Amino acid sequence: MILADIGNRHIHIYEEGRVLHLEPEEAIELFGERIVHYICVSPWVREAVVRETYWREVSERVTLPGAYEGMGVDRRALCLSRGDGLYIDAGSALTLDRVEGGRYAGGAILPGLHAYRKALAAISPVLDLEPDWGIDPKRLPKGTREQLSYGIIAPIRHEIEHLRGDLPLYVTGGDGPLVASWFDEARYDDTLVFEGMMKAMENR
Structure with missing residues (x-):
């Protein structure tokens, strides 16, 4: 399973125990056609991800008891x-x-x-x-x-x-x-x- 943490400036990709810290354009180019489960805090990067990749957002599944x-x-x-x-x-x-x-x-x-x-x-x-x-x-x-x-x-x-x-x-x-x-x-x-x-x- 490939995972991605999409921040405001970088996309952090987790694959086979290693983490890659990439610019959004680079991450989309390298992994855009693969299945990636991601969380996202950047609506601007999310737009590009939705438009250009096959990635699947799992943000709603990340629930923390007591979180505000x-x-x-x-x-x-x-x-x-x-x-x-x-x-x-x-x-x-x-x-x-x-x-x-x-x-x-x-x-x-x-x-x-x-x-x-x-x-x-x-x-x-x-x-x-x-x-x-x-x-x-x-x-x-x-x-x-x-x-x-x-x-x-x-x-x-x-x-x-x-x-x-x-x-x-x-x-x-x-x-x-x-x-x-x-x-x-x-x-x-x-x-x-x-x-x-x-x-x-x-x-x-």
């Missing part, structure tokens, strides 16, 4: 993947979702790491610096680059720790390996959304 109306199907699938835990999708936005007792308990949406960087750069050319993503957030830094880095990383870490409590921490997304590196025992896996999709399809 309007919650993204990709986040619902992510939360179905491994049971109780705090789930982080570190992409264009940084989503934090807590699952407890088998139900969605709530979460938060933050700017993605590079959105923070762009926001600071827009304030002043002096702040147009690449952050040091490996900075130690337990030490108060001196220096513009170090303080800029601290200002991005420390609040994100604090919010994740606050929402996590004693639950396992699961991370996915393009910046997932970086975010996972900030925590002991964080589990990064770029197949989590697809695991949730498969569970949802098996249970219907």
Whole structure:
């Protein structure tokens, strides 16, 4: 079975245990004539998929107990993947979702790491610096680059720790390996959304 997670900028294809991160046009060209089960958060890309492929949407089958109306199907699938835990999708936005007792308990949406960087750069050319993503957030830094880095990383870490409590921490997304590196025992896996999709399809 081939699965697809259609986001706002990319189509993520899961086939035989591997994930491909493709531009929409490329994904449609490579897989358009194959049977692909997909979820989608982009109405614009969905139009092209419906028009140009044989793909089958399964978004309505991805149901998460306790989810709120309007919650993204990709986040619902992510939360179905491994049971109780705090789930982080570190992409264009940084989503934090807590699952407890088998139900969605709530979460938060933050700017993605590079959105923070762009926001600071827009304030002043002096702040147009690449952050040091490996900075130690337990030490108060001196220096513009170090303080800029601290200002991005420390609040994100604090919010994740606050929402996590004693639950396992699961991370996915393009910046997932970086975010996972900030925590002991964080589990990064770029197949989590697809695991949730498969569970949802098996249970219907």
